[in-house]
Amino acid sequence: DAKTTQPPSMDCAEGRAANLPCNHSTISGNEYVYWYRQIHSQGPQYIIHGLKNNETNEMASLIITEDRKSSTLILPHATLRDTAVYYCIVRTDSWGKFQFGAGTQVVVTP
Amino acid sequence: GAGVSQSPSNKVTEKGKDVELRCDPISGHTALYWYRQRLGQGLEFLIYFQGNSAPDKSGLPSDRFSAERTGESVSTLTIQRTQQEDSAVYLCASSKDLPGTDTQYFGPGTRLTVL
Numbered sequence: 001d002a003k004t005t006q007p008p009s010m011d012c013a014e015g016r017a018a019n020l021p022c023n024h025s026t027i028s029g030n031e032y033v034y035w036y037r038q039i040h041s042q043g044p045q046y047i048i049h050g051l052k053n054n055e056t057n058e059m060a061s062l063i064i065t066e067d068r069k070s071s072t073l074i075l076p077h078a079t080l081r082d083t084a085v086y087y088c089i090v091r092t093d094s095w096g097k098f099q100f101g102a103g104t105q106v107v108v109t110p
Numbered sequence: 111g112a113g114v115s116q117s118p119s120n121k122v123t124e125k126g127k128d129v130e131l132r133c134d135p136i137s138g139h140t141a142l143y144w145y146r147q148r149l150g151q152g153l154e155f156l157i158y159f160q161g162n163s164a165p166d167k168s169g170l171p172s173d174r175f176s177a178e179r180t181g182e183s184v185s186t187l188t189i190q191r192t193q194q195e196d197s198a199v200y201l202c203a204s205s206k207d208l209p210g211t212d213t214q215y216f217g218p219g220t221r222l223t224v225l
Contacts (some may be wrong), residue, residue, distance in 0.1 A: 034213075043114075043201050043216030044153070087152075097143060097155035097169065098214060 004088045009105040012082075018075040020104055022088030025069045031091055033064060034098065035073045037084040044087065044100075047073065078108045112136065114217035116202050122223045123192055131187045131220045135204030140182050143203040143214060153201065159185065192224045 005023040012018040024033065034049040048055055048062045050071075055062045061074040075082055087103040115134045123129050135142050144156040155169040159179045170176070174192075179185040189196055199221050203214040 043203075043218050046213050046215060049213065097145075097158060097166070098153075099155070100145075100153040102152055 004090055004101055006088050006101065006104045008102065012078045012106060012108050014080060014108055014110050015077055018078045018082065018106060020073040020086050020106065021070065023070045024090045027068050027090050033062065033071050034089045035062065036087045036089065039084040080108050080110065082106065083108045114202055114204050114215055116217040116220050118220060119218065120221045122225065124225050125194060126191055128188065128190045129192055129222065131200050133185045133202030133217060136215060139204035139206055141205040142179055142185050144177055144187050145201045145203065146198045147201060148198045194224050197222055197224045
């Protein structure tokens with residue numbers, strides 16, 4: 001599976017949009033981009049995933065560049081409860097493990 | 111509906127003892143995964159079960175670690191002769207056996223402390 005690169009940390013003001021970048025320059029055509037987050041002392045929580053098209057759900061939006069070498073997770077109105085480590089993972093759509101990297105520690109401040 | 115559950119939530123044991131950790135996946139999920147997360151670090155894959163296929167044990171760190179799954183339900187992760195470096199949160203996840211997407215849903219984890 002392709003490796004991903006994320007900034008180690010980000011701060012975001014409550015109520016503002018949080019834009020979390022992820023680079024995956026070696027992604028293959030059949031690899032999906034997944035985003036999870038882990039709030040302190042809890043198990044990882046699924047947020048969203050996509051292949052080529054931009055995706056949106058009740059939690060977030062996922063913007064994937066046309067060349068698929070990078071993507072951005074957007075939390076439209078960050079709240080204090082969004083403080084967590086956010087993981088960007090790319091993998092083929094087949095059964096098996098996720099390879100979690102170090103992720104981005106997002107801190108939402110009042 | 112009910113999510114993935116794990117027990118115990120916390121386990122403290124002495125070095126050299128054996129421990130068993132339990133995972134109850136979401137009903138109807140045929141795939142089940144175990145991960146380990148040491149303090150301040152990311153998740154490490156340990157093992158996964160998919161239906162009746164042979165499990166992928168490629169992430170087990172040593173032969174002291176083993177896991178079983180009964181059909182498509184409960185799984186137990188066993189660590190024999192525990193060492194201090196086994197201290198970590200052990201996370202279980204499950205997913206549906208559906209083509210096109212395979213989102214894993216995680217339990218709250220078992221925090222293991224080896225004294």
